[in-house]
Amino acid sequence: MWAFVRKDPRKPVFAAKVATALGLITLLVFLREPTDIASHSVWAILTVVVVFEFSIGATLSKGLNRGLGTLTAGGLSLAVSEFSSHMGNYATVFLIICTFVVAFGATLTKLHPKMKPYEYGLRVFLLTFCYVTVSGYNTGKFTATAISRFLLIAIGAAVSLALNIGIHPIWAGEELHNLVAKNFAGVAKSLEGCVDGYLKCMEYERVPSSIVTYQASDDDHLYSGCRAAVESSAQEEALLGFAIWEPPHGPYKMMKYPWKNYTKVGGALRHCSFAVMALHGCILSEIQAPPESRNVFSAELHKVGKEGAKVLRELGHRVKTMTKLSSPNILSEVHFAAEELQKKIDQKSYLLVNTEKWEAMMRRQGGAAANGEHVPGRAIGNPYRGAVHKSNSFASSPFLSSFGSAPTKSDASFKPQPPWPPRQSSFHASLPFEAAAESRTYESASALSLATFASLLIEFVARLRSLVDAFEELSENADFKDPVEEPSAI
Amino acid sequence: MWAFVRKDPRKPVFAAKVATALGLITLLVFLREPTDIASHSVWAILTVVVVFEFSIGATLSKGLNRGLGTLTAGGLSLAVSEFSSHMGNYATVFLIICTFVVAFGATLTKLHPKMKPYEYGLRVFLLTFCYVTVSGYNTGKFTATAISRFLLIAIGAAVSLALNIGIHPIWAGEELHNLVAKNFAGVAKSLEGCVDGYLKCMEYERVPSSIVTYQASDDDHLYSGCRAAVESSAQEEALLGFAIWEPPHGPYKMMKYPWKNYTKVGGALRHCSFAVMALHGCILSEIQAPPESRNVFSAELHKVGKEGAKVLRELGHRVKTMTKLSSPNILSEVHFAAEELQKKIDQKSYLLVNTEKWEAMMRRQGGAAANGEHVPGRAIGNPYRGAVHKSNSFASSPFLSSFGSAPTKSDASFKPQPPWPPRQSSFHASLPFEAAAESRTYESASALSLATFASLLIEFVARLRSLVDAFEELSENADFKDPVEEPSAI
Numbered sequence: 015m016w017a018f019v020r021k022d023p024r025k026p027v028f029a030a031k032v033a034t035a036l037g038l039i040t041l042l043v044f045l046r047e048p049t050d051i052a053s054h055s056v057w058a059i060l061t062v063v064v065v066f067e068f069s070i071g072a073t074l075s076k077g078l079n080r081g082l083g084t085l086t087a088g089g090l091s092l093a094v095s096e097f098s099s100h101m102g103n104y105a106t107v108f109l110i111i112c113t114f115v116v117a118f119g120a121t122l123t124k125l126h127p128k129m130k131p132y133e134y135g136l137r138v139f140l141l142t143f144c145y146v147t148v149s150g151y152n153t154g155k156f157t158a159t160a161i162s163r164f165l166l167i168a169i170g171a172a173v174s175l176a177l178n179i180g181i182h183p184i185w186a187g188e189e190l191h192n193l194v195a196k197n198f199a200g201v202a203k204s205l206e207g208c209v210d211g212y213l214k215c216m217e218y219e220r221v222p223s224s225i226v227t228y229q230a231s232d233d234d235h236l237y238s239g240c241r242a243a244v245e246s247s248a249q250e251e252a253l254l255g256f257a258i259w260e261p262p263h264g265p266y267k268m269m270k271y272p273w274k275n276y277t278k279v280g281g282a283l284r285h286c287s288f289a290v291m292a293l294h295g296c297i298l299s300e301i302q303a304p305p306e307s308r309n310v311f312s313a314e315l316h317k318v319g320k321e322g323a324k325v326l327r328e329l330g331h332r333v334k335t336m337t338k339l340s341s342p343n344i345l346s347e348v349h350f351a352a353e354e355l356q357k358k359i360d361q362k363s364y365l366l367v368n369t370e371k372w373e374a375m376m377r378r379q380g381g382a383a384a385n386g387e388h389v390p391g392r393a394i395g396n397p398y399r400g401a402v403h404k405s406n407s408f409a410s411s412p413f414l415s416s417f418g419s420a421p422t423k424s425d426a427s428f429k430p431q432p433p434w435p436p437r438q439s440s441f442h443a444s445l446p447f448e449a450a451a452e453s454r455t456y457e458s459a460s461a462l463s464l465a466t467f468a469s470l471l472i473e474f475v476a477r478l479r480s481l482v483d484a485f486e487e488l489s490e491n492a493d494f495k496d497p498v499e500e501p502s503a504i
Numbered sequence: 505m506w507a508f509v510r511k512d513p514r515k516p517v518f519a520a521k522v523a524t525a526l527g528l529i530t531l532l533v534f535l536r537e538p539t540d541i542a543s544h545s546v547w548a549i550l551t552v553v554v555v556f557e558f559s560i561g562a563t564l565s566k567g568l569n570r571g572l573g574t575l576t577a578g579g580l581s582l583a584v585s586e587f588s589s590h591m592g593n594y595a596t597v598f599l600i601i602c603t604f605v606v607a608f609g610a611t612l613t614k615l616h617p618k619m620k621p622y623e624y625g626l627r628v629f630l631l632t633f634c635y636v637t638v639s640g641y642n643t644g645k646f647t648a649t650a651i652s653r654f655l656l657i658a659i660g661a662a663v664s665l666a667l668n669i670g671i672h673p674i675w676a677g678e679e680l681h682n683l684v685a686k687n688f689a690g691v692a693k694s695l696e697g698c699v700d701g702y703l704k705c706m707e708y709e710r711v712p713s714s715i716v717t718y719q720a721s722d723d724d725h726l727y728s729g730c731r732a733a734v735e736s737s738a739q740e741e742a743l744l745g746f747a748i749w750e751p752p753h754g755p756y757k758m759m760k761y762p763w764k765n766y767t768k769v770g771g772a773l774r775h776c777s778f779a780v781m782a783l784h785g786c787i788l789s790e791i792q793a794p795p796e797s798r799n800v801f802s803a804e805l806h807k808v809g810k811e812g813a814k815v816l817r818e819l820g821h822r823v824k825t826m827t828k829l830s831s832p833n834i835l836s837e838v839h840f841a842a843e844e845l846q847k848k849i850d851q852k853s854y855l856l857v858n859t860e861k862w863e864a865m866m867r868r869q870g871g872a873a874a875n876g877e878h879v880p881g882r883a884i885g886n887p888y889r890g891a892v893h894k895s896n897s898f899a900s901s902p903f904l905s906s907f908g909s910a911p912t913k914s915d916a917s918f919k920p921q922p923p924w925p926p927r928q929s930s931f932h933a934s935l936p937f938e939a940a941a942e943s944r945t946y947e948s949a950s951a952l953s954l955a956t957f958a959s960l961l962i963e964f965v966a967r968l969r970s971l972v973d974a975f976e977e978l979s980e981n982a983d984f985k986d987p988v989e990e991p992s993a994i
Contacts, residue, residue, distance in 0.1 A: 018616055025615045026608075033607035036634055040603045043638045044596050056546070056635050063631045068615070106534050113530045117523035118516075125515045125558070126508055141553045144526055148533045148545050226970035227771035228737070247718070248738045281717035292782035292960070299963055359952065462849065462955050466963075469956035470782070473789055480716035 027182050028068055035062050035177045039170065054166050061170025066178060070263075071186035071256030073178050077171050078259070079135030084167055087142035088160040090116070095147060109147055116143055131255055186256035187266055187273055191333070193250060194280045197243040198330025201287045202323040204239035205474070208293040209319030211236060212467060213312050215305045221298050236294055243280075243287040250280045265336060272491035275484070279333065282477075282484035286326075289474035296467045303464035310362055311468065314355040318471050321348035325478055329485055338489045340497040345478055352475040359468055517672050518558055525552050525667045529660065544656050551660025556668060560753075561676035561746030563668050567661050568749070569625030574657055577632035578650040580606070585640050599637055606633055621745060676746035677756055677763055681823070683740060684770045687733040688820025691777045692813040694729035695964070698783040699809025701726060702957055703802050705795045711788050726784055733770075733777040740770045755826060762981035765974070769823065772967075772974040776816075779964035786957045793954035800852055801958065804845040808961050811838035815968055819975055828979045830987040835968055842965040849958055 019026050039062055043055045065080060067073045094112050098105040117140055123129055124136040146160050210216075224230070225237055230245075257273040260266075308315075325348050332339060488494075509516050529552055533545045555570060557563045584602050588595040607630055613619055614626040636650050714720070715727055720735075747763040750756075798805075815838050822829060978984075 019612070026612060028615070029608045029611035032611040033604040036607045036630070037600050037604040040600050040634065040638055044600070055638050059634045059638065060631060063627055063634070110527050110530050110534070114523040114527040117526045118519045121519035121522040122509070122516060125518070137553055140526070141550060144530065144549045144553070145546050148530055148549065221970075223970075226775050226967070227768045227974055228774040229768075229771055244734070245737065247735065278717045278719075281719055284718040285716050288778065288781050289785065291778050292785070295779065295782070295963055300966060301962075363952075462853075462959050465952050466956045466959035469952050472791075473785055473956075476790060477716070480711075480713075484717055 024182070024184050028184065031177050031181055032062075032066050034181075035066060035173050038173055038177075042169070054162050057163050057166035058170035058173075061167045062174050065171060066174045069184050069186035069189060069253075069256055070179055071253075071258070071260040073174060075131065075256060075259040076134055077175060079132060080138050080167065081171065083135040083138030084142045084164060087139040088146060088164060091143045091146040092157065092160060113144055113147060116140065183263070185260055185263060185266075186253045187260050187271065188264065190250060190253040190257050190273060190276050193246055193253065194276050194283070195330050195334040197246060197280065197283055197287075198326050198333065200239035200242050201283060201290060202239075202326035202330070204236055204287070204294070205290050205326065206319055206323045207236040207239070208290060208297060209315055209471070211297055212293070213308055213315060215302070215308065216297060217302065218298060225298065236297070240287045240290050240294065243284055244291070246280065247284060250277045266492075268493060272488065275488035275491050276333075279481070279484045279488050282481040283326075286474060286477045286481055289470055289477055292470045293467065293474070296463060296470065299463060301460050301463050303460050303467070307461060307464055311355070311358055311464065314351070314358045315468065315471065317351040318348065318355050318475065321351045322471075322475060322478065324348070325482075329481065332485065332489070332494075336489075336492070336494045337497045338494045339482075339486065345475075345482060348475055348478065352472050355468060356472060359465070363465075514672070514674055518674065521667050521671055522552075522556050524671075525556060525663050528663055528667075532659070544652050547653050547656035548660035548663075551657045552664050555661060556664045559674050559676035559679060559743075559746050560669055561743075561748070561750040563664060565621065565746060565749040566624055567665065569622060570628045570657065571661065573625040573628030574632045574654055577629040578636060578654060581633045581636040581640070582647065582650060585637060603634055603637060606630065673753070675750055675753060675756075676743045677750050677761065678754065680740060680743040680747050680763060680766050683736055683743065684766050684773070685820050685824040687736060687770065687773055687777075688816050688823065690729035690732050691773060691780055692729075692816035692820070694726055694777070694784070695780050695816065696809055696813045697726040697729070698780060698787060699805055699961070701787055702783070703798055703805060705792070705798065706787060707792065708788060715788065726787070730777045730780050730784065733774055734781070736770065737774060740767045756982075758983060762978065765978035765981050769971070769974045769978050772971040776964060776967045776971055779960055779967055782960045783957065783964070786953060786960065789953060791950050791953050793950050793957070797951065797954055801845065801848055801954065804841070804848045805958065805961065807841040808838065808845050808965065811841045812961075812965060812968065814838070815972075819971065822979070822984075823975065826979075826982070826984045827987045828984045829972075829976070835965075835972060838965055838968065842962050845958060846962060849955070853955075 036059065039055075039058050042058070061080065065073060065076045067076055094109070098108050098112075101108050120136050120140045120143075124133050129136065142163070146163070222234065225234065228241075230238075230241070254273050254277050257271075262268055262271065325344060328344060526549070529545075529548050532548070551570065555563060555566045557566055584599070588598050588602075591598050610626050610630045610633075614623050619626065632653070636653070640650075712724065715724065718731075720728075720731070744763050744767050747761075752758055752761065815834060818834060
């Protein structure tokens, strides 16, 4: 309990505010001020307990809902009872039928998805209507009941609002702002963690069941950063619903502040974090690329991860401090890094696929092709069409051939090859052919998994574009500050 | 409004139930039965309006919260007022201080994340405590207030429960069950749509901003099926919170029914649907594989997509009908299809990478390697170590060479090559070197994007394992029916 209070000091402050408001109401009742408070004091207390919400937006929206619900219900029930007073003996039946009809209509409306923000108002409407109708019938003082009730609700609401806004207000808009900004850091940390973990060949001994069943898991920070961003979707929507009720305040001095744009930035970040989740999926995967080939791309992958995280942190910082981007090309470095990675992949692509099969196939089908037989599934329009293009294969590429203690001049000598490369015979000499074939398939898959990781990383970089666009839209609409020039620039 | 009612006929039924309950309470008040109902009728009405929730679980949990809150608050406030009656002049001050302390404690407790299910109870506790204290002080009849209030709440609760459970009950557990089962179909549809769309080279003219900012979008059914599964996480948790309150009923005849397992299955499905979202990301991506190479893998990709969707639908159907799996190897076909895909990739991997660069590099560095210079970033422990392994490259592979109207005997002839393959000169003859290099990078990326799609599809298949495990755990714990033997099997 103590740790929880320490973590968010706004909570005890809020609790103290509620306690003060209730104490104040109790005092008013004891002072009998206004005079009829004692008999209807429940309404003032009820209003405080129910309307006093954590954030100002929620308080205002509930208060307004409550006020509107009470007013309309009061009006309607007065009309109904006025009408029923002319009905003599049938008044009771009429009132019950009215109650039924109003309750049916209000409940059905409440269930409509579009009426969600007004749900509370409809509930209050129904409650007030029934109460005024019933108690008015008993005492015959419809108007008095409605008025004194409304008066006490107004007192309760006034005390709630004055205390909630007056003392240390907690704004839903600010919370939305902070939530969106915080998620940037979480995704950045996840991204870096995934890239580093991948390069360090981090592997899950056993994938935690909390991950495969998508439960919350605090242990795994690679995962939790992304999950938090994905999961905060509902919370952002809820905060947006409250924030739009809040008056301009603090740094959000603008009528119709574009809160919607914050959720859009949050959504674009979520779109990016799906790519990070896919990266994390590569770490979870059973099929893993060999550490050697990861090492080849290590520098480039690391660079992209670092630059990507830098962009995310920079954007998060800009959102937090509400400043515009200082230069339009915040993405240039990460794009450059991604291009470098792409070029490296381009150069070293022989590491990403299992090339053994080609040769076997080639040897098998060489004759067939020569006899004019066409291989099915050919790529129509391939620009290599008809090119008599022969050169050395991957195995004689400088990369691989440089391992021999006495490197061969690969370009110069063309010698006939043994039917299977040494790897097969040394690794799977004792295995039957089928097992060997499967093992080759596995090897090929494991090499491709590195290609997948790299592609997903590049896809992540591509998605940063829409995130920057969403941020720029926000910074325009919300009129963010221009960035302060760095002192070193002067 | 009419469409909304037609879509879910439970909603008007529920509205009618609420209306009936309120009508009944009104009738009781008019009959003045029990006698003190008139003056405290508000409590019965309030209870009905507040406690009558859509699902039985929610009603029971709210009712229990309300009951417990009222009882403990009543007890506490009686004790406090008993104590205050001995204090003479300081009674008022003492009561106000008590109110403050209780309000502070209750509000702070309410804000603790672990107390979320009891939030409502704490609210009622606070309300009752204040009300009984205040009105007891005014009238001096503490016990009478507390008792009559409790009696009326009990009446309201009894009417609510009787009507809500008695007439056409709506169970949160059933809704959870249906939600989880429904999401299977949505993900299956998304998966099939993604694979088919990818093979048809579907492209977004302009990616809808609702997707990049992760807003709901009804237009795009590829996307909405997955998004629904991802988004339903909060709803599943909420329904789980209600379902555990529900007594055994209908097909869920078991004490401590394992509702938690439904959310686990839902979570495992979500884990799968992240893979499908990543597949969808391949369609969104700007870098696209050429249609020709997609065609090569078309049959295999399609098969995996179809089998994967079949497994999802089968599992969804089993969840829906609560039957166990008929055979333990439901995954065998999709695994077989995935292996076929993997083998095909293995054979045709030259289509997935841009091999031009190898040759250029090779030629450039061939001499360097011969001089004993080691290329940085070499793969330590590569099994090709020292292998003098030279053969023909991709360009002379049967696949590509078969295009020439007069295919060359690729194996037989080794001729010196032109420095650049014909493709470059014909495509980018007029471009400067830099642009040509970039274009090659792009080509390589576009080929790899197909590998990524295939890998992600295989990753999806791998994730099905944990989904089947989660389902089997559920079917064990919830004691699902054994499958009925198909008539054809006899």
